[in-house]
Structure formats: C-alpha cells, structure tokens
Amino acid sequence: MRHTGPYKFLPIALGFLGLLFGAGCYWVESHPVDSSLHLLYWVIFFVLQVMVGFFIGLLFQRLHLAAYTDALTQLWNRRYFYEYAARALAGAPVGNTTFCLFMVDLDNFKCVNDTRGHQAGDEVLIELAAILRQHTRPTDITARMGGDEFALLLPSISFGTGIDIAERIRQAAEKHLAAYGATVSIGVACNKDAV
Secondary structure: OOOOHHHHHHHHHHHHHHHHHHHHHHHHHHOOOOHHHHHHHHHHHHHHHHHHHHHHHHHHHHHHHHHHEOOOOOOEEHHHHHHHHHHHHOOOOOOOOOEEEEEEEEEOHHHHHHHHOHHHHHHHHHHHHHHHHHOOOOOOEEEEEEOOEEEEEEEOOOHHHHHHHHHHHHHHHHHHOHHHOOEEEEEEEEOHHHO
16 A cells, blocks of 8 residues: 555654664763753653654554545445444443434446446545535444445434434435436434434
8 A cells, every 4th residue: 555645754754763862862871961951952852752652643543544434435434333333232332322323325326337437436425425424413423334335323313303314315315416317225223212
C-alpha cells in the first residue's frame, strides 16, 4: 500500500527525532556543562519527546480510521459495525438500551454498473452515503457492509420513529438517485424494549 500525505515521511522523521534525543542525552551526560545550559538541553529533549509522542498518536489515529472506515463512502465499515453491534447486543454501555437496526439495499445497482459504468456506480454509492448521513444523528452508526448494502444502528429510537426515518431515507434516495435509475429497499427491526 502506498503512503500519501504528511504520513509518507513520518517513520523517517520519528527515527531522526529519536536519534537526536538519544545522541543529545549521551552528550549531555558525558560532557560537563553549567546548570543553565544543562536545563536548556533537557527542555529541548523533552519537547522532542513530546513531538515524537504526538506524531505516534496521529499515526495510530490514522491507522484506526483506515481499519474501520470504508474508503469510498467514508462511512464505517463492516468490521466496525459488527464490533459496535456486538457491544450493543451484549448490553455494554453504548448510551442507550433501545435501538433500531436498518438494512439498506441499493436496488438496480448491477444495472447502473453495467449500463453506465463503475464510475457511475461509485457516484451512486457516495450519494447514498450522503443521504444516510443527512438523515441520521451523530450518535447513529452508519456502515457500508459491502457492495451495495448498508446497515444503520440507531440507539434510543422506537419502532414507529424508525419507520418514519426509513421512509424519509427511501424518499430522499428516490429523489436523488432517480437520474441513475436506482432506488433503495430498507428493512427495519427494533429490539424488544423499543417496541
């Protein structure tokens, strides 16, 4: 996999900062210096160490997002959805005890790919992802499960409210995806406490 952006040279930068830190520590400990310079050297090395920690944190954040995000739609991926849903079903504290699960399937997707090309198919997926984002809350989990299938987990939603949200998503998809000849089918299920 190719590295892009500012992370391309991150390992080299971290290695260089670590080398500077180690060499500086060795030099300060092996050469007598007056106390004011000694303090300055340690401050510089402390700042370098903080910078290394910061960049490592950024790298781990980027790796976490890459592992749990769908590259095309920028929604959560199947792995994240399954892990989150497992915690919700096990009763782990995810914020609420009630939830609705939506399964969204893009109708006529193969036809769009076959007649208009895969670029058009990608555009349809991106447009549908935007519609799903627009009709859900920040606390809702929206994921692309693969191909033309999406799943949503909406905490603290009753079955009736879930049906209303699903219908709004269906109508928005019908309106925005009409140019591609695509629609969506949505299945809604709620846990027993939400009915």
